[in-house]
Amino acid sequence: MSKKKLGLYIHIPFCARKCPYCDFYSICDLSLTSRYLTALTKQMEEYGRAMGGYEADTVYFGGGTPSLLTKGQWKELLEALHKNFSICETAEITVEANPASANLRLLKYLRKAGINRLSLGVQSFDDAELAAIGRLHSAADARNTLKDAKKAGFGNISIDLMYGLPGQTVADFARSLDEAVSLDIKHLSSYGLKVEPATPFGKMGESLVLPDEDTWCAMYELLVETCDKAGLLQYEISNFARPGFESRHNLKYWTLAEYLGLGPAAHSYLGGRRFAFARDLNIYCRAFEGGDDTGLLSEDYEAPASGAVADYIMLSLRLKSGLSTADFTRRFRKSFEELEGGRLDRYVAAGLMTHEDGRYAFTTKGFCVSNAVLAELIDLE
Template identity: 45%
Template structure:
């Protein structure tokens, strides 16, 4: 197992709930924020007693962490640093909504130790933003990235959604050009997924959604165009200027260990996977749901193949003391001949076309 771990802090609050969002989050009062802070710091202290490993990455996600404001976010990070041994060069990320980002005190966040900002942008096109129920404008996103960089946080990421209502190649290009104009180092570009329990799930028949063919067209365009702009794909939905790949998320895909703190947050520690339920009271009472063992061969193959670097045979053999089966290698060869994978003596990885059907391919490899 790795020498260091990551920490994920879940902030389950938003100013408004987006109709496509399935994450555990909702509106709350300032009093609710303060009460959650108290619980969060109690749990940070508890989990610090469960491991003596150094912390290499900290990630504040949600919800919308930025609704808490810089003082509360800094307070939580100071608590993490007080309780854990956080490495001097640790990557410390906070997710920010452009609506709150345009007034957030990024200078205070930087002084507390935050050195990476992930902005929930989605699209630069006003009609598409309204269709997604977003409460910000493209200008808000630009102002947020500018303010973060002016405060000394140069490592900024933008979320970019594909397959959303009314979107076509031209509007997607407009959004990608906007990201490049902002000068960000990282772009998470992912396809809209309709999740059960969301408003979009209930009204999906009324939405102008992209079918599978259009989704594929948008995705393949984005991969190619982002590459031309210098954003290299390193994971199925993530692109970065070389050297600015997300270390926190990359650790997930490499079966690294992490502790998730907050309702709905998942953990992988000491070979076990477990989580908190989607319930604030259960989180306060520290009720933990066991998910069983983690890091087995199937999981390693599945997660490795999310990465553009793919499944490295030598690393697999070192970890599990044997090679992939002849049948698995034969299947990989078949997928490579069909154009879905690339294969050489050292590794197997998906092509952009292969990423679009990766779930089906991985399922076949694991049979």
């Protein structure tokens, strides 16, 4: 009997320094790395045993900063991965790397060890912008890491680029974007800076001067247009790829496929259940050191295998291909048109959405204001 497919996410919760805008769970005390990797190996043993009916066809090492791990630590981690999980021969295996810590020696090792996709956190090719968002690397570091990644044999490279940065103009963003698409990359993820209340940026209030909404939308429209011209086709609100190089792992999140996340703050959707581990390295390590697992799960609830209606609407409308009304009916045994009751017509009339061939999808203009539209839609259930 063929095994069920699984996306496997492994969190590496360490950073050399915390960026002031970042809300991901990571800590800067690198002396805890060894303790963490031991606990992670234990979790792999425990969960690997329970996952015998699955085969991972995507693996994603995210962070934090996975490129902070040494070659020796990667060796142990990858051995534990292959010992405890069945990994498909054609699996997409991604490592996130930071230009401040990735080096040629490590990249060569990772490529040789079977990592076949690299996601590089460039964010900007402007040193002043990088300094303004507290990044530890320069634009030159990013260019060098990219060269090293190619030298190491990575053919499938993705770049992360941010827009809507403090003091950034559309012309500034255009320069970084033009450089990014000229670099023979296969994939680009580009997110606008979102200020999270609990971060240092979130606490700056009005002293943090960011581009206004119109400038933000102009940057987004430029992003879509530039990527399209460069042959990086949009497949999700913030993601662009050469055909065949879409992130197979991230597509699992957006299409409600099953995934298991290991490590603190990692989320899972498995066997009709959604659960997440606490954002706390101590709680996590204690639980897998054979001690107390109090507080290990920060959420844990049953979710229908077809997905909840609100999740399905939110996630499918992030995709450029949009929401298929036939697929909606098949999953939920009700009509999407009846549910939305004609509400979407005004978005279609305003040019924010299209309704063609049984699919609703946002236009570029619509993606700019999609949060407001989605807020109305998720109440439909």
